[in-house]
Amino acid sequence: MTRLQKEDFSSWYLQTIQQAELMSYSEVRGCIVFRPDGFELWERIQAEVDAYLREEDIRNVYFPMLIPKSYFMKEAEHVEGFAPELPWVTSVGEEELEEPYALRPTSETMIGKSFHEWIKSYRDLPYEINQWANVFRWEKRTLPFSRTSEFLWHEGHTAHADEADARRRTLHVLNFYVKMLEEFLAIPVHAGQKTPSERFAGAVDTFSIEAMMKDGKAVQAGTSHYLGTKFAEAFDIKYLNQENQHTYVHTTSWAVSTRLIGAIIMVHGDEKGLVLPPKIAPTQVILTPVGPWKKEPKILETLHGIQSELKAADLRVRLDDSDSTPGFKFNKWEQKGAALRIELGPRDFDQKQFILKMRDLDTKETHLLDHLTPSFIQQKLDQMHDRLLINAQNFARENEHLTVETLADLKNHIKTCEEKQEIPGFVLIGWDGSEETESRIKEETGFTTRNIPFDPPIKKKYDLVSGKPAKHTVWIARAY
Amino acid sequence: MTRLQKEDFSSWYLQTIQQAELMSYSEVRGCIVFRPDGFELWERIQAEVDAYLREEDIRNVYFPMLIPKSYFMKEAEHVEGFAPELPWVTSVGEEELEEPYALRPTSETMIGKSFHEWIKSYRDLPYEINQWANVFRWEKRTLPFSRTSEFLWHEGHTAHADEADARRRTLHVLNFYVKMLEEFLAIPVHAGQKTPSERFAGAVDTFSIEAMMKDGKAVQAGTSHYLGTKFAEAFDIKYLNQENQHTYVHTTSWAVSTRLIGAIIMVHGDEKGLVLPPKIAPTQVILTPVGPWKKEPKILETLHGIQSELKAADLRVRLDDSDSTPGFKFNKWEQKGAALRIELGPRDFDQKQFILKMRDLDTKETHLLDHLTPSFIQQKLDQMHDRLLINAQNFARENEHLTVETLADLKNHIKTCEEKQEIPGFVLIGWDGSEETESRIKEETGFTTRNIPFDPPIKKKYDLVSGKPAKHTVWIARAY
Numbered sequence: 001m002t003r004l005q006k007e008d009f010s011s012w013y014l015q016t017i018q019q020a021e022l023m024s025y026s027e028v029r030g031c032i033v034f035r036p037d038g039f040e041l042w043e044r045i046q047a048e049v050d051a052y053l054r055e056e057d058i059r060n061v062y063f064p065m066l067i068p069k070s071y072f073m074k075e076a077e078h079v080e081g082f083a084p085e086l087p088w089v090t091s092v093g094e095e096e097l098e099e100p101y102a103l104r105p106t107s108e109t110m111i112g113k114s115f116h117e118w119i120k121s122y123r124d125l126p127y128e129i130n131q132w133a134n135v136f137r138w139e140k141r142t143l144p145f146s147r148t149s150e151f152l153w154h155e156g157h158t159a160h161a162d163e164a165d166a167r168r169r170t171l172h173v174l175n176f177y178v179k180m181l182e183e184f185l186a187i188p189v190h191a192g193q194k195t196p197s198e199r200f201a202g203a204v205d206t207f208s209i210e211a212m213m214k215d216g217k218a219v220q221a222g223t224s225h226y227l228g229t230k231f232a233e234a235f236d237i238k239y240l241n242q243e244n245q246h247t248y249v250h251t252t253s254w255a256v257s258t259r260l261i262g263a264i265i266m267v268h269g270d271e272k273g274l275v276l277p278p279k280i281a282p283t284q285v286i287l288t289p290v291g292p293w294k295k296e297p298k299i300l301e302t303l304h305g306i307q308s309e310l311k312a313a314d315l316r317v318r319l320d321d322s323d324s325t326p327g328f329k330f331n332k333w334e335q336k337g338a339a340l341r342i343e344l345g346p347r348d349f350d351q352k353q354f355i356l357k358m359r360d361l362d363t364k365e366t367h368l369l370d371h372l373t374p375s376f377i378q379q380k381l382d383q384m385h386d387r388l389l390i391n392a393q394n395f396a397r398e399n400e401h402l403t404v405e406t407l408a409d410l411k412n413h414i415k416t417c418e419e420k421q422e423i424p425g426f427v428l429i430g431w432d433g434s435e436e437t438e439s440r441i442k443e444e445t446g447f448t449t450r451n452i453p454f455d456p457p458i459k460k461k462y463d464l465v466s467g468k469p470a471k472h473t474v475w476i477a478r479a480y
Numbered sequence: 481m482t483r484l485q486k487e488d489f490s491s492w493y494l495q496t497i498q499q500a501e502l503m504s505y506s507e508v509r510g511c512i513v514f515r516p517d518g519f520e521l522w523e524r525i526q527a528e529v530d531a532y533l534r535e536e537d538i539r540n541v542y543f544p545m546l547i548p549k550s551y552f553m554k555e556a557e558h559v560e561g562f563a564p565e566l567p568w569v570t571s572v573g574e575e576e577l578e579e580p581y582a583l584r585p586t587s588e589t590m591i592g593k594s595f596h597e598w599i600k601s602y603r604d605l606p607y608e609i610n611q612w613a614n615v616f617r618w619e620k621r622t623l624p625f626s627r628t629s630e631f632l633w634h635e636g637h638t639a640h641a642d643e644a645d646a647r648r649r650t651l652h653v654l655n656f657y658v659k660m661l662e663e664f665l666a667i668p669v670h671a672g673q674k675t676p677s678e679r680f681a682g683a684v685d686t687f688s689i690e691a692m693m694k695d696g697k698a699v700q701a702g703t704s705h706y707l708g709t710k711f712a713e714a715f716d717i718k719y720l721n722q723e724n725q726h727t728y729v730h731t732t733s734w735a736v737s738t739r740l741i742g743a744i745i746m747v748h749g750d751e752k753g754l755v756l757p758p759k760i761a762p763t764q765v766i767l768t769p770v771g772p773w774k775k776e777p778k779i780l781e782t783l784h785g786i787q788s789e790l791k792a793a794d795l796r797v798r799l800d801d802s803d804s805t806p807g808f809k810f811n812k813w814e815q816k817g818a819a820l821r822i823e824l825g826p827r828d829f830d831q832k833q834f835i836l837k838m839r840d841l842d843t844k845e846t847h848l849l850d851h852l853t854p855s856f857i858q859q860k861l862d863q864m865h866d867r868l869l870i871n872a873q874n875f876a877r878e879n880e881h882l883t884v885e886t887l888a889d890l891k892n893h894i895k896t897c898e899e900k901q902e903i904p905g906f907v908l909i910g911w912d913g914s915e916e917t918e919s920r921i922k923e924e925t926g927f928t929t930r931n932i933p934f935d936p937p938i939k940k941k942y943d944l945v946s947g948k949p950a951k952h953t954v955w956i957a958r959a960y
Contacts (some may be wrong), residue, residue: 026595028544028581033594036539036609045542059516060523063510064630065614066567085572087546087584092618101508103569112514115506129516132613134545138572150544400491 001222006421009215014144017265017333020274020276023144030142030149032124034258037336038145040282042152048184049154049256052176058128058156065118065133066082071109080107081201085137085342103136108202108227108253111157112235119159119249121240126165128158135257146219146262147249153257153345154316159237159249166250167205174253177222184262186388187211187267188476189221189394190426191371192451196316197435200253210450210475212396213266216423218450218477221263224254247317262480266401267392268360274337275360277388278381285310285317285446286338290326290355291470299344300425306342306372310445313374334359343374356405358384360391399425402458407465410445426450426477430460430470441476450475485751486901489695494624497745498816500754503624510622510629514738517816518625519760522632526612529634532656533560538608538672543590545613546581551589554714556632558588561681563879565617567629576700580859588682588707588733591637592715599639601720603761604855608638608731615737626699626742633737635918639729643708646730647685650706651736654687657702667691667738667747668876669701670906670955672931676914684708690930691878691906693746697904698930699959701743704734704805711784733916747872748840754817755840758861758867765790765797765857766818770806770835771825777823786822793854814839815840820860822852822880838864840871879905882938887945890925902938906930906957910940910950917945921956 002054005012018022022038027216032104034042036400041345053060065226068091072079086102104110111129117129142148156173161167174191181187191210199206203225211221231237232248243249278284288306293299303319310317318338325345333341343355345363354372356365358380367376404410404427415425431437441464463470492779497503499705502518514522533540546569552559566582570804584590591609599607601710612634622628636653640646653670662666668690679686681706691701711717712728721727758764765785773779782801785823790797798818800809806823813821821854823835823844834852836845847856859888899903907927921927921944936953 024542024597026590027548027593028546030544031544034542039540039542042542060519061518062514062632064506064509064511064520066511066630067507068507087569087572089567089582090570092567100565110506113507118502150546154543226771420646479923 001270002192005214007268011425012271013266016269016273016335020337022274024259025144028149030139030379034410037282038261041133041264041276041280042258045180045184045256045281046154048180050189052180052393053130055155056128056172058130058133059159061129061130061131062133063107063114063403065104067104067107068099069112070100071113072203074109074112075231077230078202078234082106083135085136085139086232087136090119092444097365097430105135105137106255107131107133107155108159108231108251109235112231112237112251113247115157115159115232115251116235118232119237119239119252120160122242123438125161125239125249126158126169128156130154130156143480148258151258155256156252156254158252159232159250160252161239161247163250164241166252167226170205170207170224170252170254173252174209174222174224174284177209177224177256181209181211181221182389184244184279185264185265186220186385186392188389188452190451194223194451195431195438195449195474196299197438199224202227202230204230210477211263211267212399212426212477213263213404213480214269214395215266215478216399216425218426218475218479219259219263219266219448221260221319222254225252227253239417242461252456257414260271264404265274266300271362272331273335275388276337277341278339278384280315281339283333283338284381285316285342286329286331286333287317287319287342287344288326288329289345291347291358292345293345296346296349299346299349302349302369303342303344309407310374310377313327315374315377330357339384340377351464360384360387396426397401399423399455400429401425403431405462405464407440407444410464412442412445414445424478426475428456428458428460429464429474429476430462431472431474432463432466433471434463434467437463440465446478447476448479450477450479484872485694485749491747492749492751493711493746493937496753497624497747500817502741502745503752505624508629510619510627512624512628512817517762518741521760522738523743524760525660525730525736526634526741530658533610533636533659536608538638541609542613543587543611545584545696546637547584547587547590549580549582551848552582552594554592555682555711556753557710558682558714562586564873565619567616567618576831584613585617586733586735587613588633588639588711588731589715591947592711592731595637595639595717595729595731599643599717599719602641602722603608605641605729605786606638606649607718608636608649609925610634610636615833622948623742623960626739628738631738633735636732636734638732639712639731640732641719641721643706643730643764645768646732647706650685650687650732654689654704655746656732657689657704661691661701663742664757664759664795666865666872667701667743668869668873670931670933672933672955674703674931675911675918675929675954677918678929680705682707682710684710687932690957691743691747692879692957693743693960694749694875694903694905696879696905696957698879698906698959699739699743699746699957700930700959701740702734702736706734707731707733731955739960749817750840752811753815755868756817756819758864760821761817761819762796763798763813763816763818763823764795764861765820766809767799767803767822767824768801768806768809768813769799769825770823771827773825776826779826779829782829782849783822790854790857795854795857802946819864820857821959836860840867841848842865876906880937881889881905881907884909884949885942885944887920887924890921890944894925904958906955908936908938908940909944909954909956911941911952911953911954912946912948914943914944914946917943920945926958927956929958930957930959943958
């Protein structure tokens with residue numbers, strides 16, 4: 001077996017997503033084509049988010065993608081944060097535009113304008129909407145799914161009567177993200193607050209969930225922002241309160257993006273290719289005839305019967321009756337992350353049994369054909385989900401380092417990891433709240449503050465760099 | 481009752497979509513904001529199209545929105561057709577791009593590039609995919625939902641081994657569109673072939689469905705194109721056939737867009753506002769307490785019970801327990817196109833009955849509360865769908881004119897309609913196949929050829945303008 005994942009994670013990643021036919025490169029800088037299996041992962045995430053939104057009575061809308069230049073100018077921090085990455089539409093056909101339009105990097109400004117128009121009274125609050133959209137951020141370094149010039153996301157935007165209600169929504173969404181990642185994507189995360197230097201441009205407070213990839217680097221997998229009254233002031237979003245006073249609303253915004261697809265692959269994938277949590281796998285069950293099956297029509301007949309039965313129970317099942325060898329098929333569907341494989345050949349059939357292979361386990365199991373029911377298969381898939389989550393939790397715990405006290409310790413830790421070919425992972429540090437500490441760490445180690453976790457495993461007492469008393473306990477890591 | 485719809489259809493339309501809160505204007509030229517009720521109409525159309533795609537095993541993908549300028553240059557007719565309407569991204573941040581990108585008006589070129597890469601052998605064919613996307617066409621005159629600079633659509637793209645298979649898919653999709661419009665949107669259409677001058681830029685054959693609005697104008701509600709080998713030649717899309725020869729594929733593309741929302745409104749709406757086909761209405765049932773209901777808690781209790789029961793049966797039901805008067809509420813929910821209203825007050829309650837009002841009928845009905853079940857409501861909604869379709873069919877038939885033989889006849893028909901304040905509707909004409917006939921008609925009457933229907937009610941013998949023998953029988957009309 002190759003050791004590409006261990007030895008060159010980045011090459012492994014690029015090879016895996018292409019062999020699995022999740023994407024193709026395009027000639028548009030930093031943009032990719034989402035092929036069917038790649039896009040289906042996104043569609044399944046969409047369905048989970050939409051279910052949350054429905055439950056919360058937050059409805060979908062759609063805003064123009066083009067944002068007039070003047071809109072960005074209204075919120076100073078916002079424009080400063082996004083300006084270098086904005087693509088500009090300057091002409092149509094042969095004609096120059098009077099005012100250029102930016103391709104949206106996010107929609108706070110556009111939506112602020114409409115909130116101003118729609119929100120009148122306390123009776124309209126909270127005002128909560130969501131948009132599914134393509135957004136653009138022309139970043140220097142790009143990586144398929146993880147960081148692309150164009151990506152897909154949902155962006156929730158809400159307006160509230162006061163800070164408490166806005167903060168309630170901000171955290172409620174963050175909790176939903178935590179739950180979705182664990183229960184649906186089998187990805188454990190650390191939820192917490194971003195440091196001021198890592199906040200969303202224009203936010204009062206940014207909260208994030210941070211996940212550890214198999215190379216130890218972090219992916220910021222979802223964010224939720226409390227925007228205070230900043231956008232309300234920039235776009236004059238006021239409501240008449242119960243005392244008949246015009247009052248600024250408090251707004252929030254929150255998002256997960258197609259970057260989650262990158263996280264799924266980097267958390268669960270192995271040397272053979274994709275490993276997909278069964279709840280999201282486009283192929284949950286792959287049926288493969290083996291042995292001299294072409295001479296025995298009953299093999300294919302039986303597999304067709306199994307396929308129909310599992311399909312009827314809403315399982316995503318495919319039958320590979322191509323001419324390729326069993327070995328080729330096993331390999332192909334392992335690369336593509338099919339969760340469960342059923343092999344059936346004449347010899348098994350005569351013994352009224354079949355072979356079952358879970359994607360994440362090395363061993364094969366033999367079962368009686370009589371036991372092959374949708375609920376049996378569902379149980380196997382559920383168990384696989386649990387294993388993937390536990391494995392990812394264990395992996396994260398093993399690579400979280402809690403006893404690094406000084407910058408020298410940190411450098412030493414990184415050096416030791418490099419020598420042993422181990423991953424440096426996440427490091428928990430004390431922080432005095434200064435930007436100086438953050439920039440020193442970043443310059444000297446490439447580690448950045450991920451977040452201030454709500455539930456740190458321990459509380460750190462002293463700042464990693466200054467040695468001063470710590471105000472916060474913070475996760476730091478290298479990040480995508 | 482106002483007669484705005486009759487007297488000024490265009491003002492009626494703009495007033496209706498705003499009062500119903502389907503959309504808001506934006507400051508981006510020709511772009512609108514889809515508000516929740518407007519976007520939900522689109523989400524329901526999406527679900528219908530996705531169900532067709534699933535049945536046909538056509539999977540969703542996503543391509544970059546930006547298209548390099550050089551791509552357009554590869555298919556001459558295509559670039560000529562779209563060039564004047566293309567918005568261009570020419571810079572990012574402060575930097576000029578070397579090659580500008582167009583915002584996609586459609587994705588044949590982008591997808592052609594990928595088909596070249598993905599399609600190798602006859603075993604890969606047919607290769608069929610679909611994309612949900614925002615697209616841009618900077619048209620001179622815009623109208624919300626109907627013709628906007630940015631709009632949403634799905635675009636199916638397929639590649640086939642030969643012309644016959646490609647044409648089969650082209651028409652199969654068109655038939656699905658016919659069925660969807662009738663069975664889901666209660667809109668009758670004429671399916672047929674576009675004349676060469678009205679073809680999609682780069683198509684060999686374009687087929688369309690054309691619907692009549694209440695002002696007699698046509699909406700091209702869906703199109704399906706047979707593209708021959710034009711894009712295959714432009715993008716070198718070849719496959720190895722069973723004789724081991726490299727052969728060009730035959731491609732198709734097809735789409736419906738958010739323009740369908742405009743059609744729904746203009747086919748069914750009335751003087752009071754929106755009338756929505758029940759299968760697509762965001763509010764199928766509106767519950768309104770009436771009379772001195774606040775003094776009798778059992779009224780609201782009963783309505784809450786009804787709401788739960790109908791919701792559990794997947795009916796889309798809302799309860800309006802605001803402080804407004806019943807008259808205000810009736811008006812509001814009629815404007816918004818709620819399909820069915822249930823009124824309940826203390827007097828009804830004492831008599832164990834409730835009032836039912838269908839949006840499309842003038843009369844109220846009284847029923848026993850015991851009869852209020854989900855299946856009873858569903859039956860009422862199904863009957864409303866049938867009525868809307870029959871009404872639209874009757875309206876179309878009454879405004880289709882089959883006996884216009886010459887250009888003088890046509891002008892006379894239009895003049896008569898103007899005098900009588902009637903709508904000129906659709907006119908069936910004979911056509912010798914010349915562009916001259918089409919342009920004379922357009923210049924002198926504003927009518928354009930809609931399509932050559934597959935099943936014309938009669939066959940016309942002579943060209944409307946030239947008097948020469950007709951090659952085709954064609955629907956003409958003024959169009960959105």
